[in-house]
Amino acid sequence: MNPTTRQPRRSRPETLARRERILEAAMTTFGARGYNKGPLTEIADQVGMTHAGVLHHFGSKDRLLIEVLRYRDESDVKDLEGQHIPGGLDLFRHLVRTALLNARRAGLVQAYAVLSAESVTEGHPARDWFVERYRTLRGQVTEAFRAVCAERGIDEPATVDRAAASILGVMDGLQVQWLLDPDQVDLAESTAFAIEAIMAQVLDPRDVL
Amino acid sequence: MNPTTRQPRRSRPETLARRERILEAAMTTFGARGYNKGPLTEIADQVGMTHAGVLHHFGSKDRLLIEVLRYRDESDVKDLEGQHIPGGLDLFRHLVRTALLNARRAGLVQAYAVLSAESVTEGHPARDWFVERYRTLRGQVTEAFRAVCAERGIDEPATVDRAAASILGVMDGLQVQWLLDPDQVDLAESTAFAIEAIMAQVLDPRDVL
DNA sequence: ACAAAATTACTTACCGGGTAGTAAGTTGCT
DNA sequence: AGCAACTTACTACCCGGTAAGTAATTTTGT
Incomplete structure (x- = not known):
């Protein structure tokens, strides 16, 4: 089983919720200060962890940004669901x-x-x-x-x-x-x-x- | 004579031209990379000086930005002059x-x-x-x-x-x-x-x- | 059912690069 | 002589990323 195929376990729902909180915090910071000037520490503070903790979840700041964008898309689609x-x-x-x-x-x-x-x-x-x-x-x-x-x-x-x-x-x-x-x-x-x-x-x- | 009233001599026309070159370089860099991510060194390089040289002319990066904006305004007005x-x-x-x-x-x-x-x-x-x-x-x-x-x-x-x-x-x-x-x-x-x-x-x- | 092994979710500590601003010195014009 | 226009050198920060360690949790082997 090579690492690209391997399923990340991601079993805990508590972790999922934490990631969503990070994504929302990131949207807040990037919105208020822009991507370039929006530091990871400010995002981490909002969810009560260190910036290394955020990087643990998303790998890099770039990756975090695109995940934020994807996440917002999903939320919007979910809002329109049914309709x-x-x-x-x-x-x-x-x-x-x-x-x-x-x-x-x-x-x-x-x-x-x-x-x-x-x-x-x-x-x-x-x-x-x-x-x-x-x-x-x-x-x-x-x-x-x-x-x-x-x-x-x-x-x-x-x-x-x-x-x-x-x-x-x-x-x-x-x-x-x-x-x-x-x-x-x-x-x-x-x-x-x-x-x-x-x-x-x-x-x-x-x-x- | 307090320092706010004092006229900076600014006699040399060569200096004026140099400042304009800095302003144009700044517009280029801020345009390409944004203000936050646009470093003074890149602006300085374009006109062949160090970033400290740029600061000598404009005092701070913030001041440079507003001067750039003012300068572009002036140029545009000048283009419409006569008309x-x-x-x-x-x-x-x-x-x-x-x-x-x-x-x-x-x-x-x-x-x-x-x-x-x-x-x-x-x-x-x-x-x-x-x-x-x-x-x-x-x-x-x-x-x-x-x-x-x-x-x-x-x-x-x-x-x-x-x-x-x-x-x-x-x-x-x-x-x-x-x-x-x-x-x-x-x-x-x-x-x-x-x-x-x-x-x-x-x-x-x-x-x- | 349970202990060992593996993995997750972090923290602390550090590195390295980048950057604005400052201070002091140098050269050359006025 | 004095100021303008720089340079060099330095400081002080900030920030993203990494490495190593730790506690908790889950998986696995028996």
Whole structure:
């Protein structure tokens, strides 16, 4: 039995819970300080162990980061479980509802905002993850657009691609402005407005410039 | 004469040029690696001096960063000199042109994308600068919207505020996606599309959800 | 059922690299 | 003479990773 095939035992549920606490602590620290400036000791402190203890569980800081990202994905999927994944118009309603929800979760929003931008830097461990994430999200939005367009006899693949990227773009860009200046930017209202604007332009384009 | 009032002589033009080279090198390094992970030595190397030499000119790394940001602002203003600051419809045309230009300046785009998101983290030296920057930009876009709306007898201040934030938001958000995946995201096309969509929705709102 | 063996979940201690800032000295311009 | 523009050298930290040891727990052999 070679070491790559060997099953790590991982029998204890108490350990699993501990790892989850570490992952949540890591999200907090990376969100507040960024990956580069977020020290393992701060994460370890939150769960009452030393930084070597954290490394025992995750091997390296890089590995911890990607596990954090994967873990959050799983949690989100779990939240949607039972409910079907929304498509067509419902997807857009879902995005608007998400923006509304996000306005009450500044910590999480900040983590994604900081990490996604940081990920474009040289040799960042989360770069591939974010590339893949945006591809998937754009794909889902594109698909929803195609469904809505098909219902109305529209077929503009280039427009739909631009619109999908734009919708994700506004959501992210507004988050940064909102994090910097919450009193001046209404995250939910602005996001909803922009999504409607983009959808309207897809379904019935108008020139204004 | 207390030290705050005292004029540093700064007579030599050669020195001024050297400082500008440092500022440009700093923008490069901070853009490529972020502020936190961008070491002074790398900046110093680019201009052929030691990191202590850089500190001699700018006092501290924090101070260097804000000088970099101020310097870029000045350069941009200088580029627009002679030409009047665009207003009304021209401002939006200017934004679209900027997006087109930006697709050829990945380095600069990355610097702003990385630094703006990093600035929301705890105690970041550029936070205030970015807060102010976005306020100013939103103000300018809002003003342009008001002008265009006035021509057409529209008066929807709340909508205009949301639209202004949204336009800056898409521009920024699309930049991150484009930096991560340049082959999958057309920065200029998507930005132009989104700006038109948002303008159309301001000038003639439609419900689609 | 039970003792030995193996493994897990850590801690303490340390290493090594990196980095911002400072102090003191040197050279050359004004 | 005096200041500007550096360099060299050093300090003081911080931080990720590793090694070695320990207690607890699980697995295994009988």
